[in-house]
Amino acid sequence: MREITYAQAGLEAIQEEMRRDPKVFYMCTDAIPPLAKEFGTERMRATPIAESTMTGMAIGAAGSGYRPICDWRQVTFCFVAMDQIVNQAAKITYMFGGQQKFPILYRAGVGGGGRLAAQHSQSPYSMFMNMSGLKIILPSTPRDLKGLLKSAIRDNNPVISFEGNRLLQTKGAVPDAEADELIPLGKAEVKREGNDITVVALAWAVHEALAAAEMLAKEGISVEVIDPRTIAPLDAETIKASVMKTGRLLVADEAGPVCGASAEIATLVSEDPATFRKLKAPVKRVCALFVPIPYSPGLEDHVFPNRTKIADGIRAVMAA
Amino acid sequence: MPLGPNTLREMLHTMQTIRRFEERASADYHAGKIYGVVHCYIGEEAIAVGVCGALRDGDQIISTHRGHGHCIAKGADLDRMMAELYGRRDGYCKGKGGSMHIADFEKGMLGANGIVAGGISIVTGAALAAKLDGKGGVAVSFFGDGASAAGPIHECMNIAAAWKLPIIYVCENNQYAAQTPASTTIARQGEIVHRAAGYGIPGVAIDGNDIFAVHAAAEEAVARARAGEGPTLIEARTYRWRAHTERAGQPDYRPKDEIEGWKSPDRDPIARLVAHLKRDGHLTDAEFEAMDRQVLDAIERSCAFAEKSPFPAPDDALDDVFAA
Numbered sequence: 001m002r003e004i005t006y007a008q009a010g011l012e013a014i015q016e017e018m019r020r021d022p023k024v025f026y027m028c029t030d031a032i033p034p035l036a037k038e039f040g041t042e043r044m045r046a047t048p049i050a051e052s053t054m055t056g057m058a059i060g061a062a063g064s065g066y067r068p069i070c071d072w073r074q075v076t077f078c079f080v081a082m083d084q085i086v087n088q089a090a091k092i093t094y095m096f097g098g099q100q101k102f103p104i105l106y107r108a109g110v111g112g113g114g115r116l117a118a119q120h121s122q123s124p125y126s127m128f129m130n131m132s133g134l135k136i137i138l139p140s141t142p143r144d145l146k147g148l149l150k151s152a153i154r155d156n157n158p159v160i161s162f163e164g165n166r167l168l169q170t171k172g173a174v175p176d177a178e179a180d181e182l183i184p185l186g187k188a189e190v191k192r193e194g195n196d197i198t199v200v201a202l203a204w205a206v207h208e209a210l211a212a213a214e215m216l217a218k219e220g221i222s223v224e225v226i227d228p229r230t231i232a233p234l235d236a237e238t239i240k241a242s243v244m245k246t247g248r249l250l251v252a253d254e255a256g257p258v259c260g261a262s263a264e265i266a267t268l269v270s271e272d273p274a275t276f277r278k279l280k281a282p283v284k285r286v287c288a289l290f291v292p293i294p295y296s297p298g299l300e301d302h303v304f305p306n307r308t309k310i311a312d313g314i315r316a317v318m319a320a
Numbered sequence: 321m322p323l324g325p326n327t328l329r330e331m332l333h334t335m336q337t338i339r340r341f342e343e344r345a346s347a348d349y350h351a352g353k354i355y356g357v358v359h360c361y362i363g364e365e366a367i368a369v370g371v372c373g374a375l376r377d378g379d380q381i382i383s384t385h386r387g388h389g390h391c392i393a394k395g396a397d398l399d400r401m402m403a404e405l406y407g408r409r410d411g412y413c414k415g416k417g418g419s420m421h422i423a424d425f426e427k428g429m430l431g432a433n434g435i436v437a438g439g440i441s442i443v444t445g446a447a448l449a450a451k452l453d454g455k456g457g458v459a460v461s462f463f464g465d466g467a468s469a470a471g472p473i474h475e476c477m478n479i480a481a482a483w484k485l486p487i488i489y490v491c492e493n494n495q496y497a498a499q500t501p502a503s504t505t506i507a508r509q510g511e512i513v514h515r516a517a518g519y520g521i522p523g524v525a526i527d528g529n530d531i532f533a534v535h536a537a538a539e540e541a542v543a544r545a546r547a548g549e550g551p552t553l554i555e556a557r558t559y560r561w562r563a564h565t566e567r568a569g570q571p572d573y574r575p576k577d578e579i580e581g582w583k584s585p586d587r588d589p590i591a592r593l594v595a596h597l598k599r600d601g602h603l604t605d606a607e608f609e610a611m612d613r614q615v616l617d618a619i620e621r622s623c624a625f626a627e628k629s630p631f632p633a634p635d636d637a638l639d640d641v642f643a644a
Contacts, residue, residue: 056445060443096417097415098640099424
């Protein structure tokens with residue numbers, strides 16, 4: 001299998017789906033050159049910088065038989081579209097009794113590490129998890145991104161794809177176009193098998209957790225790393241099955257802890273009597289500190305989790 | 321195209337249906353059969369009927385929180401509408417939407433919105449879809465003077481003008497955003513039509529209680545849109561007879577004589593159309609009474625249908641979060 005970057009994998013997913021289905025079109029506040037070149041300006045629509053309108057127009061086009069893709073670029077820019085996301089897209093299927101389907105893909109970059117300060121370094125996906133009616137993917141590898149985006153475009157509901165800013169240039173093996181690989185929404189993947197502790201990690205933190213697991217293997221600690229890949233709906237079954245085996249859970253997330261995806265995952269395990277009884281130690285979270293993300297490198301690095309902090313967290317759970 | 325007597329009588333029938341439907345809806349609301357909130361459109365009927373009368377099947381509209389009139393004018397079924405208001409399983413939204421979200425998607429409605437200005441971009445997206453389809457379809461965004469002061473209409477008029485989208489923005493200016501007079505919150509003494517100039521699109525201000533004026537403006541805007549010439553802003557000046565909502569204890573600070581003035585036969589859109597038809601010999605008092613009886617019968621039947629329809633089962637609350 002060839003190796004391509006996360007960014008390239010995302011682009012390939014869009015190109016393949018736009019070739020496959022003429023009802024798919026793309027809106028973004030700037031044209032994406034390869035899409036404009038191949039599909040023209042009718043299907044690669046550069047919009048005004050009016051994310052609220054773009055987000056709402058995607059709903060209307062979806063309700064009229066299209067499969068729009070609406071690229072917010074950074075999640076930061078979609079906050080002006082919260083009415084359209086929260087009051088409209090998330091509720092329109094339900095509120096009207098399922099009269100119509102609304103297949104929409106929203107895309108947004110999340111996460112920090114780029115020295116971009118507080119606004120452009122956020123990971124607010126749990127805000128959206130809070131809204132029933134939205135499906136949310138959070139892919140960590142090029143292969144997952146491509147396969148999940150293709151499934152999201154074919155899904156008949158609004159799906160938000162949160163794509164890690166730090167992951168854009170990471171490379172990984174990805175099947176080519178002929179394979180037409182679809183990764184189903186709502187399916188976690190065990191990224192590394194282990195017996196002593198389950199680490200559920202999200203997006204960029206998956207890579208940090210894998211690095212931590214490698215370090216700890218030398219200390220005789222066998223770490224299982226699970227990547228939910230989709231955070232709405234969450235694959236509770238895979239997470240619980242792993243905890244039943246290991247009896248320990250750590251959740252690693254680049255987002256802050258408060259009401260976060262990490263809190264939801266921790267709750268899944270503590271609420272279920274079966275997994276609760278198997279726990280040998282309290283659940284631990286390794287997340288960003290609860291502050292806006294600062295600019296200066298030393299400050300930013302201090303705020304985010306990393307492989308060292310995850311490894312320390314694992315050792316603490318093992319010792320508890 | 322001038323409106324013939326048959327078409328005018330049909331329009332009168334639809335306007336009367338809206339009025340009687342809402343009289344019943346407000347009565348049943350106060351009787352406890354309808355829950356939550358009901359926003360009445362009475363007094364503004366000529367706008368929905370005049371505009372929808374210029375549309376074809378397949379053209380799309382989006383409605384507002386004051387949406388019963390648009391729904392009836394677009395041809396929705398009274399039985400399923402009333403069942404929705406009663407919260408029943410056979411309602412348009414299976415009892416999940418209620419008065420603020422009553423819509424018939426098969427008739428080309430893209431919903432009705434509880435958020436002021438919330439639907440404008442959605443229906444602008446339908447206009448984009450119509451343009452991509454290339455079959456001459458058009459879209460209509462109904463919104464009020466309150467929504468005209470929110471961001472979406474500006475963003476949408478800009479993009480619709482830039483992309484020449486086949487859409488008509490119909491501002492139902494009833495002069496009050498809930499209790500607040502438009503003249504105190506909207507520039508240019510509450511007149512909205514002037515915005516069109518800024519986007520280089522036609523803007524027309526009309527007497528929204530004159531079915532002929534509404535229909536003529538809509539026909540011209542629709543023809544432009546179908547011909548690929550882009551959007552039009554229509555400001556239809558009107559007045560709502562009832563309070564902002566039917567909620568008990570809801571204050572109505574508007575001057576009494578102002579309200580009564582708008583109910584006079586020379587301003588009431590229905591009385592004006594009746595007078596016109598009578599003057600031209602196309603309607604008698606007896607015929608209008610018969611029409612009204614027919615309307616009332618249909619509404620009575622819709623209430624019976626709604627009463628007979630079961631409430632949804634509690635677990636039905638879990639359905640329709642996602643489409644299959």
